[in-house]
Amino acid sequence: MARDVIRQKINDAFLRKALKNFAAAYPVARAKAFEGVDFEALRSRIAAFKKEGLARLPEMVKEFTASAERSGATVHLCATPEEANRTILEIIRKAGVNFLVKSKAMTSEEIELNHYLGNNGVTCLETDLGEWIIQLAGERPSHMVMPAIHKNREDVAELFSRETGLDCPPDIPHLVRVARETLRDGFLTGQVGLSGANVAMADSGAIGIVTNEGNGRLVTTLPRIHIALVGVDKIVPTLSEALDVITILPKNATGQKITSYVSFIKGPTGEGRELHIVLLDNGRTRLAADPDFSEALACVKCGACANVCPIYEIVGGHVFGHIYVGGIGLVLTPFFHGLDKAEDILKLCIGCRKCNEVCAAKIDIEGLIVDLRDKIRKPAGQKFLFGTLMKNRALFHATLRTAYLAQKPFQSEGGRIRHLPLILNRETANRSLPPIAEKPFRDLIAEQPGTKKQGAASRETVLFYSGCLADFVYPEMCLDTVKSLEALGYEVSFPQKQSCCGIPARYSGEMGVARDLAKINIDVLLEEDADYVVTICPTCTMSLRHDFPKLLSTEPPWREKAERLAAKTFNFSELAARKAGSGIPTHETVNGGKETVTYHDACHLKRGCGVHEEPRRVLRELVGVEIAEMTDCDKCCGFGGSYSIKYPEISQEVLKNKMETIRETGARTVAVDCPGCKLQIEGGLEAAGTGIAVEHSATLLARRLVTP
Template identity: 40%
Template sequence: MSLSNPLPFKQRVEQGLNDPFLRQSLKNAQARFREGKQRAAQILGNLEEWRTRAEAIRHHTIEHLDYYLDQFATNVENNGGTVFFAETEQEAVDYLIRLAKAKQAKTVIKSKSMVSEETHVNKRLEEIGVEAIESDLGEYIIQLAKEMPSHIIAPAIHKNRRQIAQLFAEVAGKELPEDTSALTRFARHQLRDKFLNADIGISGCNFAVAETGSIVLVSNEGNARLTTTLPKTHVVMMGMERIVPTWEDLDAVLSLLPRSATGQKITSYVTALTGPRRENDQDGPEEMHVIIVDNGRSNALGTEYQSILHCIRCGACLNVCPVYRHIGGHAYGGVYTGPVGAVLTPILEGFDEWEELPYASSLCGACTETCPVKIPLHDMLIDLRRDEVDEKRSPGVERFIFRLFGTAMNNPALYRLGLKMAKHLLKPFADDEGFLNKGPGPLKAWTEERDFPAPAKESFREWWQRAGRYGGDPDGR
């Protein structure tokens, strides 16, 4: 989806459904990720015990979030870093812009950071004349395409080699072969000078260890290490929930993150950063600034949705979701896609622009079953739907139908009358096999995708009154 011209939800869904490459790509990726996770879980052993432990760690941390944030911030500052708490997106970006101006920055190199996507950092930096370059290969591709990530761990999963070659050709000023190795070499060549000459490096934060004030990053490309080592100034953008109390706690969640995401035992690079360069260090930034972002996360604290803050951004829920598989990440419209996005985005930003997301689910429960920290995602989706009904956000016709249904269910005479009427009213829409395949009104959208059983010619109640109560069989004999 374009950043400059987002489509309405239904159009985004149609766009995903009508993209055969996207659907096949997601199907293949989900199968590969699921199989990898299953193998990794078997090797790990006692997966449920690990999940229970990780859930307990995340629950304890979020319950005492203020304590651990204070401990973390104190230790970052003791290590020579600077901490800024940003309540809103605006405050986070304003701090970054002030810093960029103070450093007279011309270029910024970025490793993967969902929070920087969430706060639209690239756009805001470009507005003040600072070039922001994504160094993660997938993020670099979608930056050139002016799109948002379509998957938490595979942001360019919706692009094929031909599309990527066309994007790179625009940068190169010449045609490039549709060869994976050649395209990767081109990206590496383009980014090398950017790493060496960037004034500021911006990274995300997979986990922040409160007891030492350390930042932990996981990656498979090594770009995070270059981003956080070569520029003189390193800026960390982290959601306030990314805390773990101790290194021992980190071991538990870090053991589950790559296994749940890609099926790896561990990612290629796990980097721990504790403050800026010290006196005898050979490399590293001269300054470290940690921007701790709320931006709506506190909306979940103390509510039934608090456990959404347990999320470790592994993408496992996307890898099992049938709805995501068919419509893709851009259909969700926000930075966070799949089941976790359908829950998190309305909590962060409210229902006004995101009221459709809780309905982008089959409620099959696969997301909850696979979540490494046991977030009850499908229960939350139901609760969000309830909240929308309570706020009268559902269509007026739908509210009227349910009021009518409630009245009928509470009145036996009306209920019996309704059953008799339904049998006759729906008869013209039934086929020879007794299914409604062209349902009227609200049933139309349902029957476009599936067959709905037509009411039986004789209901159980009618049969019971006629024959059953007298000992008759189902045929009335």
């Protein structure tokens, strides 16, 4: 993705304000809309019937076609966008007209219908207000549900003035009135109307449409001919499943309990009228049969993945997407428009998994994005970095030790790094970085005498998996972890042969390297029969617990070992929380009062591992502090591992949002459970001169516990 385009969107003051305001208002409205509704149960039902339907998609298409034709509709099954465009043009020409009125249809954007018809002498009029604005601007939608969210009233006034020849002031009621009056002629004179559909029912041949403007009903009833352009993935078995989709759509899309209009159309609307249903395949049948990516077609097109995405909030849909935007847009683009259109945008996902949390069909959007990176071209040198350097533990660690010496000219008096040379300075422009430690944790722990604690035979045993960042940058954090675990009653050992968890390789599309690293670590961590494997990095926890079994799923012996390792892998706070309330001795709190901290939920800890309450129990019951919850405590900090190096401009803007919510709490300490989050947030707060400390929960606990 061209950096000038990214910078342009970052510097677009209105876009940033509009997206930030929506991102803040959406969760509140959504929560209110779902009051009294079991979201998890609802989306689980949708996921189940979508999965079942996709498994027999060709049958569903045949059933819907037969049902629709019995009701008087004409069904056209089109394999490609070109075929769909030709079919629609033929229907219009057969009617002897050259004017089409449209209501909102993302499938028409997918096949670039307006452009095709315009080149063939047919005028298209978008009657959805947002779509009409986009049409006048000559742009594509920047959101699946709110296509003109990036336009302000001045932009719209200028467009309307140019279109109508009138002087339109930037007054919203006036602009709505102008739109209504201008579009009215189209409704009255249009002889062919085109709509999309939110759902299609196989048993009845009916289609369902949800809209907030009356244009949808006018377009589908006033013209003599109605064309419905529908992706075959919209077909569900019956009205029961359709109602589930219609129930979740407005709530998840815009935070409405229900849209203004819900319409069901079965057959032509009257005598002498025609209903043509153009069923679009465009790779959907092939995708439905793909065991790795078929779940992407379960999408109901609510756009919620964009609504909660920290990257979309910064750059908008014209950067974070192609035709379909947001997380699911990144997944669908390779299959609908080709891998070449997806190469850049697939890299823009930071991997926070917020999209997974709100997806109406429980799609593993983030996981699919990561898997698709395996299929795109890799930068020169990446193969060496991951395939040679990171797989060779000795070489990788030797390189990090060399970097310790190379960093010295760029360290400040306090030891932190503020200015790197040349292009690398982009990474540290608005934050400081911690230096690589003189001695990594693996050296420090090897130097300690291997004495057994009293009563060690009866203590539960823990293998400590540190992760690369903590090992070489935060060795003191690792020492604090060992101290805390031992004080909590665990016997801890550190396997020296452990290597990188493979997440950097996997997130960069080097799946072969990630598999090799998984096997190396599985052998090392299962060599000793410990009760637990504990990490202090949620990304490592995710890797050991979830990614290893997935990566090795086609190799049964390795899969079995990966599952054994996964079953005993825990994040530090998970295991520490088990000791809360058990009378662990602690030092007295200073001045007898409780310190107040705020807590940042790491993306992979909360949404990847499902760990949310345990860290708070550790802080309250073991560390003995009060927690001042920040707004959006689980919103990404912008680190994302190598993401902060590849896209520092975006990373720093995400970080600014996080720092703002931290400062609002008034707390002087931020507790985290991720070394990467500590690096990112601490660097930003230190560079801004806030004086706010950032500490891992293991460090805060180590300071309080009395070591036996």
